[in-house]
Structures are given as C-alpha cells and as structure tokens.
Amino acid sequence: MSQSAAQSELRLVVLGRSGAGKRSAVSTILSLQDTPQGTEAAAIQECSKHRGEAAGRQVVVVSSPAWFGSGCDPEERRRHISSFISLSSPGAHAFLLCVPVNQPADEEAKALDVLKELLGPSSVSMHTIVLFTHTEELEEGEQLEEYLITWRKDLQELVGTCGDRYHTLETRSGDPAEGKAVEELLEKVEQVVRESGTQHFSCPLYQEAEDRVRERQLELVRQTKDSEDDVTEEEIEAVREEAERSVGDLNVDVDSIFPCSSVSAAPSFLGGLWEKLTGWIKWLPRVMRREALLGALVGLFVGGPIGGIMGATVGSVATEVGRRKTQKTK
Template identity: 65%
Template sequence: MSASGVQTELRLVVLGRTGTGGGSAACSFLGLQDSCQGNDNDQPDECRKYRGEAPGRKLLVVSSPDWFSSDCDPEERRRHISSLITLSSPGPHAFLLCVPVNQPADGETKAVDVLERLLGPSAVNRNTIILFTNMDELEEDEKLEDYLGTWRKDLGLLLERCGGRYHTLETRSGEGKESEAVEEMLEKVEQAVKESEAQYFSCPLYQEVSEKVKKRQVEIVKQRMEEDSVVTEKDMEEVLEEAEKSIGLLNMDLDDVFPSTNISPPSSPAASLLSALWGKVVGWLKWLPTMVRREALLGALVGLFVGGPIGGMVGATVGSVATEVRRRKTQKTK
C-alpha cells in the first residue's frame, strides 16, 4: 500500500494444475474472456502477465504453467520459475492456488510443499489464497463449507496450511454476481496483505530479481536520454518490459526444492489405473440419487484404497451403513 493507505496496484500470481481454471481465473479478474479464449481449460505454455482495473485498484495478474508437477522438464521448470518471479517482481500481494473441489488434493499439496521450499513458509501461510473451482460438482443446495468439513478432510488440511483463506469466483446466484465475487476476492487479498504486515510478499529471490530489473531500467532510460529521446509514462511501461525480458534464467538451486525423492517417476500403470477409477467413480456418482451420492462415494473410496475382494466387501459395507444412517437421520428430522 502507498503512504496514503490507498492500494495503487495489486499483483496476483495464479497457480494451478492443468485444467484447474487458472487461465480462466486470470481472465475473469480482468474481463479478458474474449482475448483469452483457448486458455479456459488449460494453463498457458508460458507465464503471462495481464493488466487491468477494478474499482479503486489497478491489477496485475501473472498466470503460470504447471511447473511444480513432477512431469515438468527441469529446464522448462527453471525457465517458468524465472519468468514467474520476474513478471511479478518486486513481489506479489497474493498467490492464488486454483483447487478443483471434485479431485484429490495431492497435486495441490505438492504445489504448496514446493512453494514453501522455494520462497519460504510465509509464501503459503500468509500470502496464499485457495481459489476453489469446479463448483458445479456440488449439490445445488450444498454449501462449500459443509462439503469441505464433511467430505473433504484433505482439502481442509490444505486450507489450514494456507491460513484458512479461500474463495471462489464461480457463483450460483445468476448473472450480475460475478463482479461481487471479484470484489470479495480482492478484499480478501487486501486483508491478507494487512495481516502479513508487509506491503507485499518478498524474499531473497524476489529482492535479487527486483534489483536486477531496476538496474536494467535505469540503464535503458539513460540510453534513451542520451539519444535525446523524451521518456514518457507510456515509455516506462515499455522500458519495464524490456528490462524484464533481459533477466533471463535465474541462478537457483532447485535440487533442494525438487529433491529426487519427492519427484515421482512418470505415471505407473497402477497410478494411471487409480486415476481412471477415480474418474469413473465420480462420473458414476452423478447418476445416483442425491440421498445416497455421498455415501456411495465413501464406500467406493474405501473399496479403492483397501483394494482386492476384501476392499470391495468393506467398501460396500461402509457405503450401505452410511446410507442407512443418513436415511434414519432424515426420517427423524421430518
């Protein structure tokens, strides 16, 4: 924030696995749906920086590819991280981690682990906000808070690591509510900044890059002035872009951030099978009556993770018992 207490610009970094809506989230913030077509369901291949405005605020949003997954090539990862740090320099006010409510949270948990090792614990516990996506997978009258507390303990644990901060831009209240959702999101960002007692997130890596960018900006401006060029405010935006492009790859020791013991090999047949089974279970549940949907999910998950004939029997038993308990509970409340 400025000395007058007025926020002149909010810098946001959007992170998420491919398909979690990171690109569409950035577009929603800035009203760039038309210019971002094609990126709604996939992360861009490169880090991208968007600029826009909201009531009383200027926004800068950096959308990043999925560089924290084990499938990312090490050289590509270094390039993506260097670009992300440079484009969001001198530091973001918040990291927005896109998390789909209908998928296991293992990928996002790894992302949080990586973010802590790369930038420090405060990047997560003070400056990360979870942005839930795929909200249409919830029942029509089901509240997100109830869903998280009852069915998704894994998301609850992830939420605790991020200081309990979360939001969603997907609304069910009809048209005209999107702007309110964005406004609420920005207010949460500003509240996180206030609670962190810092103007924005910073760490040695961001400080190093910021100094390099500033130094290069000065050099470019001096060069233009020596050429008798008048440097306007618009020119300074071009100077900044030129300075950012000159930074290149950062000197980072990523071996500690991505230790070999924490990077899984390419998907094994077992992992691929489990992923496929999860998709089938979720798809199958959509066709079940509302009364037994959650109970069936519980039983199916138990069967999946126990495995074998015993897992199948245990899962079926758990699902049946859970269904009966809910049926009796419903009868008592009538």
C-alpha cells in the same frame, strides 16, 4: 509503472495444476472474455500477465503453468519460476492457489511445500489464499464450508496451512453475485497485506528479479538515447513490461527443491484412480454420487473380496441415509 503506481495496484499470482481453473479465475477477476478452448493448451505453457480494474482497484494478475508438477523438466521449472517472479516483481500481494474440490489435495499440498522452499514459509502462511474451483460438483444447496467440514479433511488441512484463508469465485446466482465474489476476494488480499505489515511479499528471489528488471529497463532506454543524462523516469517505466519479459533465468536451485525420486509416481497413481472413480460416478444422480464414491474408495483401499463387500455395504448404507435425509427435507 511509477513507484507510487506499483504501490497502489494489487499484484496476484495464480497457481494451480493443469485443469484447475486458472484461466477462468483470471477472466473472472478482471472481467475478461474467456479465451476459446482451443487456445487454452498453448496459453498454459507460458506465464501470462494481465492488467485491469476490478472492484475499483488497479489489479495485475500473473498466471503460471504447473511448474511444481512431476511432468516438468528442470529447465522448464527454472524458466517458469523466473517468469512468474519477474512478471509480478517487485513482489506479489497474494498467491492464489486454484484447488478443484472434486480432486484429492495431494498435488496442491506438494505445491505449497515447494512454494515454502522456493520463497520462504511466509509466502504460504501469510500470503497464500486457497481459491476453490469446480464447485458445481457440490450438491444443490450445499455450502462449500459444509462440504469441507463434512467430507474433505484433506482440503481443510490445505486451508489451515494457508492461515485459514480460502475463497471461491464461482457462484450459482449470476453476474451480480460474481462481482461480489471478486470484491470479497480483493478485500481478503488487502487484509493479507495489512496483516503482513509490509507493502507486498518479498524475498531474495524477488529482490534479484527487481534488480534485473531495473537494469534491463536502463539498457532498453539507453539503446535509443545518445546520452545517459537524457534518460527520464517516465521513459524507464515505459519499457517496464518488456524488461520483465526479457529477464533471464533467476538463481533458482531447482535440483535441491525438486529432488529426483521414484516416490513421485504414487500421487499420480492415486490421482488416476480418483479420476476414474469420479468419472464413472458422474452419471449417477447427485444425491447418490458421494455415497457411491465413498463405497468405491472403501473397496479400493481395503482390497480383495472383503474390500468389495465392505465397499458395497458402505455405499448402500450411505445412499439410503442420503435418500432419507432428502425425503425428510422435502
């Protein structure tokens, strides 16, 4: 890739927890065939890089495993971080954080904190877009913005941390709308670049990665040449991707960014409770789901017999209000 090509393409880094819809996001952006479900587990263990055309633009999409999660050991973290930075070097134009609308946002909030520590505050405040997924959980006809304002202040705070930038690629009206959603996303990425006043995001880790990539490119070309004078820029760029993949671990201070703490068990505990609640609620009619979940959460956090009574009451009242609202609109 020549210097001018590197400047004309858009480089996107897709981040998110396991199951957040990263694979689907990559496929939608680049109009790729979804890989079979059986290969997903293997695919998410390593960073992947895809290049293609989307909405008339040259786009590179790098997808990274959830290296910010509590289940990742220090060496895996360092390897995954080094990999996604090297593959998106000399710098990402935007980070896309996949956020399921049907999950609490504690893990994503943690991911943003880690990204600030790792790459600097501007990586989040100026270069991150929240990409909402699993929007099929919204009620029919309910708009994403309405859902965020009415029910999910935690997701609103997440969006606010990212400069009020959010998007979704999921549509309910078929392929034409999906193509429009991709075009709108890339327009938002270009707006991020304009507002930042730079060609792309950069920081010391990206600078280190680019230096190592360029050095490795020269090494690879020299292995096939008798004289360094014969090395051309085209030959150097031809081995660019191989060089990116062969860069070793970068100078990432994993221990200071991810201190060991027993507190990390609390979010996963709450996340487990949330999954159980949403799991048994899915069989209910959509008009009742949210109200039942509201009552269950009240009962959960108040606790005891009083919590059970309060939860049942809140759930019943909310369900009745929702039913009347539905009847009124018919």
